[in-house]
Structures are given as C-alpha cells and as structure tokens.
Amino acid sequence: MTLVSKPESESELESRVLELAGLTLSQLADKIHWPVPENLKHDKGWIGQLLEVHLGASAGNLSEPDFQNLGIELKTIPLTAKHRAKETTFVCAVPLLNNIGLSWENSCVFHKLSRVLWLPVEAEPMIPLGKRRVGQGFIWSPSVDEMEDLKNDWEEFMELISLGQVETITAHLGESLQIRPKAANASVVTTGIGQSGMRKQTLPRGFYLRTSFTNQILQSFLKPEQ
DNA sequence: TGGTGATCATAC
DNA sequence: GTATGATCACCA
Numbered sequence: 266m267t268l269v270s271k272p273e274s275e276s277e278l279e280s281r282v283l284e285l286a287g288l289t290l291s292q293l294a295d296k297i298h299w300p301v302p303e304n305l306k307h308d309k310g311w312i313g314q315l316l317e318v319h320l321g322a323s324a325g326n327l328s329e330p331d332f333q334n335l336g337i338e339l340k341t342i343p344l345t346a347k348h349r350a351k352e353t354t355f356v357c358a359v360p361l362l363n364n365i366g367l368s369w370e371n372s373c374v375f376h377k378l379s380r381v382l383w384l385p386v387e388a389e390p391m392i393p394l395g396k397r398r399v400g401q402g403f404i405w406s407p408s409v410d411e412m413e414d415l416k417n418d419w420e421e422f423m424e425l426i427s428l429g430q431v432e433t434i435t436a437h438l439g440e441s442l443q444i445r446p447k448a449a450n451a452s453v454v455t456t457g458i459g460q461s462g463m464r465k466q467t468l469p470r471g472f473y474l475r476t477s478f479t480n481q482i483l484q485s486f487l488k489p490e491q
Numbered sequence: 492t493g494g495t496g497a498t499c500a501t502a503c
Numbered sequence: 504g505t506a507t508g509a510t511c512a513c514c515a
Binding site: 304305306308309310311312313314317325327328331341343351352353354355358388448449453454455469 | 508
Binding site for chain 1: 493494495496497498499500501502
C-alpha cells in the first residue's frame with residue numbers, strides 16, 4: 266500500500282484534493298489495495314477513511330484534526346442526485362457533564378468547524394459503491410453569519426443540558442445544529458445531569474450539522490458572492 | 492421521501 | 504465507554 270505523506274501546506278492539500286476530483290471510489294480503493302464493500306451498511310466510515318489515506322491525514326482516532334499541522338478537519342458530504350447533502354454531518358460528542366461555564370470558543374463544535382476540508386461524494390443508492398465519484402473538495406471556515414447561527418444553537422443546547430433537560434432535546438431543535446444519539450445502540454449509557462441536578466445515566470448524544478446548513482456551504486462554494 | 496432516532500465497525 | 508469514521512431504517 267502506498268503511503269501518502271501528510272500535506273505540509275493548505276495549497277499542497279488543495280492540489281491533492283483537485284487530483285481526487287472525478288475519480289471513482291474503486292479507483293481509489295484499488296490504489297491502496299482495499300476491497301470495495303458491497304454497500305456501507307457494515308462499513309459506514311469506509312469512504313471517509315479511504316479519503317483520509319489518499320490525502321495523508323494523520324490523526325487516526327486521536328482527538329486531533331485530521332491534518333494536525335494545518336488544523337484542518339476532513340468531512341465527506343454524501344450527495345444526492347441533485348447534488349444536495351444527503352445526510353447530516355456528525356461534529357462531535359455532546360458534553361453532558363462538567364460543562365458549567367463552558368464557552369462557545371472553548372467548545373468542541375467551535376474547534377471542529379473552525380477549518381474544514383469538505384469533500385463531496387456521490388451517494389445515490391442506485392450507483393454501485395465502487396462507481397461513485399469524488400467531487401471537488403474545498404477548504405472552508407464559517408462566515409460571520411454561520412458562526413453566529415452555530416453559536417446561538419450551541420448556547421441554547423448547552424443551557425438545557427446544564428439545567429438537566431437533556432432528555433427533552435429532540436432532533437427538531439436547532440437551526441443549524443441538532444442533537445441526536447451517538448452510540449453503538451440505544452442501551453449504551455453515559456453520565457449526564459438529571460432533572461434534580463444529580464448525575465443520571467443517559468444515552469450519549471452528538472452534535473450534527475443539518476443538511477440545510479451544509480447545503481448552504483455547498484452553495485456558497487459553487488456561487489461565491491463577490 | 493425526508494428527517495429523526497438508531498445503529499455499525501474498529502482501536503484502545 | 505469514548506474516540507475515530509458515518510449511514511441505516513423507519514415513520515410521519
């Protein structure tokens with residue numbers, strides 16, 4: 266398997282991203298001798314990991330950006346036939362404990378989204394996995410407005426959680442962000458804050474970007490306003 | 492058919 | 504269990 270070195274600059278990373286545009290997942294898998302699964306049912310992270318290898322991402326499963334030296338996080342965007350985001354984007358786990366006084370600027374959402382390499386990939390079920398093509402990726406940071414929307418949602422969520430209201434949060438809440446379960450299954454538990462302020466076992470949850478939010482990012486990339 | 496709640500693989 | 508990577512699957 267060919268080892269791809271880590272990119273030393275954003276421009277080097279961007280040039281690698283351009284080389285991936287238009288290639289199929291089979292082409293990329295063949296290059297590093299990875300088998301292509303029939304579907305993603307049991308390999309949900311396969312595309313993300315495939316692209317990490319090809320771009321020289323280095324963090325593995327550490328709590329670090331994919332490109333540590335550049336401070337850039339890699340996120341794939343599954344695309345519908347209309348080139349819209351098909352799925353929400355997982356950001357990070359929701360801190361359910363010890364979150365008193367946690368500021369937006371110190372939050373995992375802020376850090377994860379400060380600089381992101383978005384890499385669109387065809388995701389129509391009709392297209393066999395190996396024939397799906399990688400789109401044109403781009404490096405992004407939140408605009409002032411986007412940052413404000415994210416912050417507002419995050420602060421609303423964290424207030425509810427610190428008040429022991431985590432069980433009342435559904436995925437309907439939030440404009441740009443949402444909170445949904447993030448666990449192997451519904452029986453997994455972690456420690457959170459209960460209604461009385463005492464610790465209580467509850468389902469682990471994660472912050473996700475709504476598809477409406479990632480679609481706006483895609484649009485602003487396709488139609489940059491001057 | 493899209494969005495919400497549930498789930499899958501793997502390393503440690 | 505928590506971190507990484509996400510998509511599945513059902514129901515309104």
